[in-house]
Amino acid sequence: NAGVTQTPKFQVLKTGQSMTLQCAQDMNHEYMSWYRQDPGMGLRLIHYSVGAGITDQGEVPNGYNVSRSTTEDFPLRLLSAAPSQTSVYFCASGWDRAQPQHFGDGTRLSIL
Amino acid sequence: AQKVTQAQTEISVVEKEDVTLDCVYETRDTTYYLFWYKQPPSGELVFLIRRNSFDEQNEISGRYSWNFQKSTSSFNFTITASQVVDSAVYFCALSDINAGNMLTFGGGTRLMVKP
Numbered sequence: 001n002a003g004v005t006q007t008p009k010f011q012v013l014k015t016g017q018s019m020t021l022q023c024a025q026d027m028n029h030e031y032m033s034w035y036r037q038d039p040g041m042g043l044r045l046i047h048y049s050v051g052a053g054i055t056d057q058g059e060v061p062n063g064y065n066v067s068r069s070t071t072e073d074f075p076l077r078l079l080s081a082a083p084s085q086t087s088v089y090f091c092a093s094g095w096d097r098a099q100p101q102h103f104g105d106g107t108r109l110s111i112l
Numbered sequence: 113a114q115k116v117t118q119a120q121t122e123i124s125v126v127e128k129e130d131v132t133l134d135c136v137y138e139t140r141d142t143t144y145y146l147f148w149y150k151q152p153p154s155g156e157l158v159f160l161i162r163r164n165s166f167d168e169q170n171e172i173s174g175r176y177s178w179n180f181q182k183s184t185s186s187f188n189f190t191i192t193a194s195q196v197v198d199s200a201v202y203f204c205a206l207s208d209i210n211a212g213n214m215l216t217f218g219g220g221t222r223l224m225v226k227p
Contacts, residue, residue: 033214040121042203042217050213058214090157097213098145098164103157 002026006091006104013081013111021076021107023091031094032074033101036060036087043090049074081111114139116206118218125194126226133189133221135204141165144208146180146187147215151201160202163187194225 007022025032033048035058045058049068063085065077074093078085088108092101115138125131137146148160161171163180171178175192191198201222205215 031213035215035217040219042116042118042219043205043215044217045214048214059216088155092215097207097209098162100147100159100162101215102159103149105156 004091004093004102004104006089006107008107009105010108011110013078013109015081015083015111017081017111018077018079019081021078021089021091021109023074023076023104024072025074025091025093025102026072027093027102028071029093029095029102030071031096031101032068033058033092034064034066034074034076035090035092036085037090037106038087046076046089083111085109086111114141114206114208114216116204116216116218118202118204118221120221121219122222122224124224124226127196128193129225130190130192131194131223131225133191133202133204133223135187135189135218137185137187137204137206139206139208141208144206147205147207148178148187148189149203149205151203151220153200157203160189191223194223196225196227199223199225 004025030051034046035043037043047066049055091104094101117136144165146163150158177190179188201220203220204218
């Protein structure tokens with residue numbers, strides 16, 4: 001049982017490059033979400049989805065896109081990377097709001 | 113708007129001391145859920161406990177205990193007889209409808225337990 005799998009674990013980009021952070025879960029969870037973790041600020045919600053075909057913005061959505069074509073996958077796209085997007089990104093999934101979210105191991109992203 | 117405040121950014125204790133991590137939250141929702149997560153130095157997030165807004169019973173799990181008080185909007189976490197392995201960043205989080213039922217995190221408390 002893999003749980004929530006994030007790839008890659010580390011990535012270095014140049015300003016202006018684009019990339020997709022992958023997130024997959026094998027628990028058939030409806031809820032999936034992306035957070036970024038910056039020092040002293042905890043985790044902040046970027047985008048989330050409550051089911052396939054449904055996405056919505058969180059607290060810090062600018063510069064990121066998401067889609068949810070299947071229950072299992074929830075990729076996060078950076079269209080034009082900026083140094084301010086240097087962070088650790090976590091994907092999470094869960095059954096619903098009352099249940100604990102399961103987190104992936106994170107992707108450490110550096111943008112030069 | 114919903115908000116979670118962990119006023120203690122860093123706490124340092126000596127092994128075997130008891131330590132309490134504070135968490136204060138704000139929400140307009142009448143039904144909400146509170147969580148604690150642990151982030152050890154390896155970086156993953158580990159779920160510790162969940163509480164719903166209708167259950168104010170305190171909970172104990174081994175050396176861990178949680179005190180939920182709606183009157184003060186607090187959900188504090190106590191580690192009894194701390195151990196070096198407890199060294200981590202601890203996050204308090206709130207799930208309510210104002211954030212699409214996703215989690216709003218506090219800034220975290222870094223706990224250092226020295227031998």
